[in-house]
Amino acid sequence: NAGVTQTPKFRVLKTGQSMTLLCAQDMNHEYMYWYRQDPGMGLRLIHYSVGEGTTAKGEVPDGYNVSRLKKQNFLLGLESAAPSQTSVYFCASSYSRQGRDADTQYFGPGTRLTVL
Amino acid sequence: AQSVTQPDIHITVSEGASLELRCNYSYGATPYLFWYVQSPGQGLQLLLKYFSGDTLVQGIKGFEAEFKRSQSSFNLRKPSVHWSDAAEYFCAVGAGGATNKLIFGTGTLLAVQP
Numbered sequence: 005n006a007g008v009t010q011t012p013k014f015r016v017l018k019t020g021q022s023m024t025l026l027c028a029q030d031m032n033h034e035y036m037y038w039y040r041q042d043p044g045m046g047l048r049l050i051h052y053s054v055g056e057g058t059t060a061k062g063e064v065p066d067g068y069n070v071s072r073l074k075k076q077n078f079l080l081g082l083e084s085a086a087p088s089q090t091s092v093y094f095c096a097s098s099y100s101r102q103g104r105d106a107d108t109q110y111f112g113p114g115t116r117l118t119v120l
Numbered sequence: 121a122q123s124v125t126q127p128d129i130h131i132t133v134s135e136g137a138s139l140e141l142r143c144n145y146s147y148g149a150t151p152y153l154f155w156y157v158q159s160p161g162q163g164l165q166l167l168l169k170y171f172s173g174d175t176l177v178q179g180i181k182g183f184e185a186e187f188k189r190s191q192s193s194f195n196l197r198k199p200s201v202h203w204s205d206a207a208e209y210f211c212a213v214g215a216g217g218a219t220n221k222l223i224f225g226t227g228t229l230l231a232v233q234p
Binding site: 037062099113 | 220
């Protein structure tokens with residue numbers, strides 16, 4: 005049981021390049037989330053998904069796109085990277101809102117992205 | 121709107137001393153409250169959470185937190201800090217609705233002196 009995994013762990017991009025970050029979970033969670041973490045700002049929600057084939061915007065969605073084609077995977081795309089997107093990106097997953105485990109999110113190890 | 125405030129950006133304690141990290145939240149109903157810990161270069165690990173019932177919650181690694189509705193607080197405590205507790209600590213509140221979204225505080229960085 006690997007939990008939540010993220011690939012890649014590190015990446016350096018040039019401004020204008022594109023890339024996709026992959027998140028995978030093996031806990032059969034319905035909900036998945038992408039956050040970015042910046043110094044002094046905590047974690048901010050970029051996009052989330054409440055099920056296969058569905059996505060929604062979070063707090064800071066501009067410049068990002070997501071897809072959830074399979075229940076276990078949640079992809080975060082940057083179509084044209086900008087230096088402001090330099091950050092650490094975390095994926096998380098959770099069960100749907102039922103019972104005492106509701107709202108508990110399980111996090112991946114993160115992807116450190118630098119945009120030059 | 122829901123929000124979480126962690127007023128202490130950085131705290132330094134001596135090993136063996138007690139610890140209290142502050143967290144205040146804004147939420148209209150009974151909240152779900154969480155404390156996560158992030159070790160350097162790692163993801164976030166759940167320490168404990170308040171769901172309902174007993175307001176004193178026990179977590180992993182000897183941590184506990186107390187929910188005080190009258191003060192809108194959920195402070196994290198540990199009676200004796202170990203050097204391995206050096207990390208960043210995040211308080212979060214469940215944003216409600218059917219999406220399990222969390223609102224995070226900005227974090228408190230804990231340093232432990234020998």
